[in-house]
Amino acid sequence: xxxxxxxxxxxxxxxxxxxxxxxxxxxxxxxxxxxxxxxxxxxxxxxxxxxxxxxxxxxxxxxxxxxxxxxxxxxxxxxxxxxxxxxxxxxxxxxxxxxxxxxxxxxxxxxxxxxxx
Amino acid sequence: xxxxxxxxxxxxxxxxxxxxxxxxxxxxxxxxxxxxxxxxxxxxxxxxxxxxxxxxxxxxxxxxxxxxxxxxxxxxxxxxxxxxxxxxxxxxxxxxxxxxxxxxxxxxxxx
Numbered sequence: 001x002x003x004x005x006x007x008x009x010x011x012x013x014x015x016x017x018x019x020x021x022x023x024x025x026x027x028x029x030x031x032x033x034x035x036x037x038x039x040x041x042x043x044x045x046x047x048x049x050x051x052x053x054x055x056x057x058x059x060x061x062x063x064x065x066x067x068x069x070x071x072x073x074x075x076x077x078x079x080x081x082x083x084x085x086x087x088x089x090x091x092x093x094x095x096x097x098x099x100x101x102x103x104x105x106x107x108x109x110x111x112x113x114x115x116x117x
Numbered sequence: 118x119x120x121x122x123x124x125x126x127x128x129x130x131x132x133x134x135x136x137x138x139x140x141x142x143x144x145x146x147x148x149x150x151x152x153x154x155x156x157x158x159x160x161x162x163x164x165x166x167x168x169x170x171x172x173x174x175x176x177x178x179x180x181x182x183x184x185x186x187x188x189x190x191x192x193x194x195x196x197x198x199x200x201x202x203x204x205x206x207x208x209x210x211x212x213x214x215x216x217x218x219x220x221x222x223x224x225x226x227x228x
Contacts, residue, residue, distance in 0.1 A: 004160070033213060042204055042218025043161060056214050091160050097211065105151075106213050108160030 002026070004109035006092050012115045013082055020078045021112045025094030032075050033106065034067055035091040036060065043091050043108075049075060050097070082116045089113050120144070121205045126223040129199075135192040137222050139205030142186040149210050150181060152190045154201040155221070161204065164190065195226045 005024040013019050025032050030051050035043035046065070047057045051072035061067075064082075069075040079086055089111040095104045122140040129135040141150065151166040165172055165179045167188075172179045178191040192199055204221040 040220065042202075042221055044218070045214050045216065048214050058214075093160070093213070095211070095213070105163040105166065105211075106153075106161075108162070110158070110160045 004092055004094055004107055006090075006109040006112050008112055009110065010113050010115075012117065014117055015082060015084060017082055018078065018080045019082060019114065020076055021090055021092075021114075023075045023077070023092030023094075023109060025073070025075070025092070026107055027073075029094035029096050029104075029107070030072070031095050031097045032069055033093040033095075034075070034077050035093065035108075037089040037091055037111070038087075046077075079114075082114075084116045087114055087116045120207045120217055121219055123203075123205050123219065123222045125220070126225065128225045128227060129192075129195045131197060131226055131228050132194055135195040135199065135224055135226070137190040137192075137203050137205075137224065138187065139190070140187045141205070141207045144185050144207050147209055148207045150179065150185075150188050151206040151208065151216070152177070152179065153204045153206065153218070154199075154224075155204070156198075156201040161218075164203075195224075197226050197228065200224060200226045 007022045033048040034046040037043040046061050047067050049069040064080045067077045091111045093106040093108040152164040153161040155161045167179045181188045202221040202223050204218045206216050208216045
């Protein structure tokens with residue numbers, strides 16, 4: 001168990017630029033979640049995947065945000081035309097879910113901290 | 118929407134038990150109580166969860182009142198490494214897309 005890995009750990013970008021973050025979940029975990037966390041607040045749900053299918057998107061996920069999990073393994077979160085309000089920690093989490101499988105709790109990565117200048 | 122109420126911060130002496138309270142008076146019958154913690158610059162870490170019975174694991178104990186309107190997370194022997202923000206969350210079993218973390222309790226363990 002190597003844990004959930006996120007890359008990069010930090011990203012500084014100028015307003016209007018596009019950024020992409022990567023998340024590698026724990027292997028064999030079929031569910032992958034993205035959260036956003038602003039300073040002093042707890043994480044807020046953005047979206048989640050069951051294998052490669054994106055099953056739910058929060059209203060926080062504006063049309064400038066897109067997430068993919070093309071082969072049901074790693075996932076990417078892209079933000080287009082970044083705004084200063086996008087500055088936050090973006091957290092990825094994964095878990096194993098299924099009727100006959102042990103339903104594990106969420107395992108979080110250490111996040112990507114985005115700063116939009 | 119806030120489903121839980123937690124104190125903003127608490128102090129605890131190293132080696133003593135840390136008792137973190139959480140109020141969840143509107144909890145539904147199918148909702149569990151989860152606790153996560155977040156150490157500075159890290160992602161949240163799962164601690165424990167329960168429905169109505171008290172639970173214990175290697176990290177902590179969870180005491181849920183009989184009416185389920187409040188609970189207490191107990192760290193039996195707090196260490197400096199337990200300094201973190203502790204989140205109490207209520208939600209359906211493993212339905213993490215519905216979780217609301219809130220602002221949590223900042224636990225300061227002091228030598």
